[in-house]
Amino acid sequence: MPAPIVLNEPPLLDLESVAALLGISIDTVEAMVARDQIPIVRVGSRLRRVRRRDLDGFLGPYQPPVASTTSQPLTRAQVDALVAEQARIAEERRRASWEVEAERRMAETPSLTEGREAPSPRDAIRLRAGLPTEDAERQQRERARAREDARAREKANASRGA
Numbered sequence: 115m116p117a118p119i120v121l122n123e124p125p126l127l128d129l130e131s132v133a134a135l136l137g138i139s140i141d142t143v144e145a146m147v148a149r150d151q152i153p154i155v156r157v158g159s160r161l162r163r164v165r166r167r168d169l170d171g172f173l174g175p176y177q178p179p180v181a182s183t184t185s186q187p188l189t190r191a192q193v194d195a196l197v198a199e200q201a202r203i204a205e206e207r208r209r210a211s212w213e214v215e216a217e218r219r220m221a222e223t224p225s226l227t228e229g230r231e232a233p234s235p236r237d238a239i240r241l242r243a244g245l246p247t248e249d250a251e252r253q254q255r256e257r258a259r260a261r262e263d264a265r266a267r268e269k270a271n272a273s274r275g276a
Contacts, residue, residue, distance in 0.1 A: 126155060126163035131187035135169070216242035 132152070133140045146152045147162065152169070154162045188196070219242060237247040246254070 125166050126157070127166060127169065127187065128161075128163060130190070130193060132164050132169060134188040134193060212243070216244075219244055 127135070129143050129147070130140055133143045136143070143152065147154050147164075152164055154164055157163055234248075237249070240247055
């Protein structure tokens, strides 16, 4: 027996609301719609909606765990806030793993300043990450420029001699 429709719930749900209600990603909902597992109603030429009663029928006796005490689907702002929080957590984890890797490299590397002046804070960060310092990059650019100049001179000499 399908679950009763609560009066304050909209009869048509967008795919994001369906994903939030089912506790799955929007991509999964779109795949289920493409496989005709969840029937949709087209509103205009682009909008796709799911009837609440079709969703209740799809769920059958299963009811997903309710994240809140209300029966309202998440608002766009709530979904955006959750996505932003997940992105922030992922970025913190990425940074933490980068810092651990940088510390490991520093421990494995002999002193970076032996017999030299201490690097600038910017260069110290680059060295910890295993990247060349700004001075080393400048030297690489100068060598590349010198090679290009030498090639240009050789080309000019070859064209004069021909």
